[in-house]
Amino acid sequence: MSKFPPRLVPSTRHTRRWPASLAVLAVLVLQLAIPPEIIAGPPWLLPACGAALLIPLVWMNPFHLRRDEPWLRWVALALLAVLVLVNALYLGLLVAYLSSGHANDGLVLVRGALLIWVTNVVAFAVWYWEIDRGGPFARAPEHPHEVDKPDLLFPQMTAKIPGWDKWLPGFTDYLYVAFTTATAFSPTDTMPLSARLKALMTIESAVSLLTLAIVAARAVNVL
Numbered sequence: 001m002s003k004f005p006p007r008l009v010p011s012t013r014h015t016r017r018w019p020a021s022l023a024v025l026a027v028l029v030l031q032l033a034i035p036p037e038i039i040a041g042p043p044w045l046l047p048a049c050g051a052a053l054l055i056p057l058v059w060m061n062p063f064h065l066r067r068d069e070p071w072l073r074w075v076a077l078a079l080l081a082v083l084v085l086v087n088a089l090y091l092g093l094l095v096a097y098l099s100s101g102h103a104n105d106g107l108v109l110v111r112g113a114l115l116i117w118v119t120n121v122v123a124f125a126v127w128y129w130e131i132d133r134g135g136p137f138a139r140a141p142e143h144p145h146e147v148d149k150p151d152l153l154f155p156q157m158t159a160k161i162p163g164w165d166k167w168l169p170g171f172t173d174y175l176y177v178a179f180t181t182a183t184a185f186s187p188t189d190t191m192p193l194s195a196r197l198k199a200l201m202t203i204e205s206a207v208s209l210l211t212l213a214i215v216a217a218r219a220v221n222v223l
Contacts (some may be wrong), residue, residue: 019130023122024054030115033186035108038093050119053126073135079125087119087174088207094215113215117182117208119157124204125178128152129171129194151194153154154178182208 015142031047043052056076094112132151133139156167173190180188185205192198 016198019175020126021054021201022057023125023171023175024050027119027122028054030118032112034090034115035112037108038090038097038112045086048080048081053083057119073130073137077127077130077209080123083119083123084127084203084207087116087123091116091207091210091215095210098215098218109215109218111118113211116215117211120174120204120207120211121178121182123179124200125171127200128177129198131173133176136171149194150152151192151197153193157188178204181205 025035027049028050031050034043036043053076056072056079062148090112094109094116097112098109128151129136151167154167154173156164156169177190178186179205181201182192185208187201192201
């Protein structure tokens with residue numbers, strides 16, 4: 001019998017590993033459609049970064065968080081930083097292609113902008129998920145870890161509604177935060193509390209703003 005009353009049994013959705021792995025895998029598939037016009041280096045560079053990120057995610061815990069490997073978590077964070085930097089490089093190459101005077105194919109611009117935008121959202125979603133309160137393993141109530149101060153304030157954390165007492169965020173919640181940050185260029189219902197989250201949200205919003213306001217706008221004019 002569970003030690004929690006029926007309505008207070010904590011959900012295990014926040015301990016699932018596979019949503020983050022599936023999101024990274026989807027980005028890897030999208031890399032195959034990157035337009036050759038904006039590739040200055042080898043075409044396998046960004047997919048390789050994504051694949052390298054997927055390895056520690058799956059190795060630590062393929063489906064659920066069963067064991068903690070702090071060093072692998074730091075490897076994942078380092079690879080996330082590389083993925084974001086390479087994605088920003090691709091954005092710079094796309095802007096350079098746009099300003100070269102040869103950007104007459106709207107489909108190339110749309111494909112490139114879409115790829116960069118989606119990669120931006122997924123990369124920062126995984127990043128938020130990995131660092132908030134010490135990471136997903138530290139947030140799990142069944143693991144006796146000291147949880148860090150929250151980096152994000154979700155509305156459920158302040159709701160005085162029965163059934164939300166033991167709520168903890170899952171990957172889909174962080175994906176939603178990353179998506180709304182990339183579309184609104186600012187926090188929406190979830191507020192950043194720590195300086196590191198504010199810095200990450202600033203970078204994500206800047207990449208998204210450049211992608212949509214410059215590249216996508218030009219693509220619409222071409223089409």
